[in-house]
Amino acid sequence: MIKVAYSNVEKLDLTKAYPLLSNHRKNKVSRFRFDKDKKLGCGAYLLLMKLLEEKHIYNPLFKTGKYDKPYIVNYPNIHFNMSHSGKYVACAISDTQVGIDIEYNDPTIDLNIARNYFFNSEYENIIKSKNPSDEFFKYWVLKESYMKYTGLGFNLPLDSFEIIIEEDMRLKNDKNDIKFNLFDIKNYKLAVASHEKVDKCIEYKIELLY
Secondary structure (H helix, E strand, O other): OEEEEEEEOOOOOHHHHHHHOOHHHHHHHHOOOOHHHHHHHHHHHHHHHHHHHHOOOOOOOEEEOOOOOEEEOOOOOOEEEEEEEOOEEEEEEEOOOOEEEEEEOOOOOOOHHHHHHOOHHHHHHHHHOOOHHHHHHHHHHHHHHHHHHHOOHHHOOHHHOOEEOOOOOEEOOOOOOOEEEEEEEOOEEEEEEEOOOOOOOEEOOHHHHO
């Protein structure tokens, strides 16, 4: 079982959303200075809760692991991951480990990031591409989704593993049969790393999350 969803939180009503948050999430959101960041913090949580409720998972008790990846104490067989960028939040829930990342496809991105931090073959493929910035963000979301899948996040160096895109998206020398899924959402890229193929990424209108 895996489900992947996203939502545009640009028009999220903070006065409606805030009371629905857990106390821990309220404390986190209240520390944000700008409404834009508050909306992302609220929206990611509300989208997660919506997906959990659809699977009849209620009153989840959240904790974080060694590297701050959250998990559900009272539903140990349910895994989830969240991401946000710009005006979008994204979430995946699964019965196996999962990682998700969404990023705005910024055409002005400094490609030296790839040269300095990506695997050398990945950087070469980006530079040779007809659309280098688009190719960069393919690699970025795929790599970060894997880093989040492992639970290590940025404790796992970006250049310590290689993503192969040319034939089928995969991890080079993969021993765990990890499957990657990549979606274009307007001018954003979204990637999921898991043990299942994802057929679709579902959009939830913000009004459905209240």
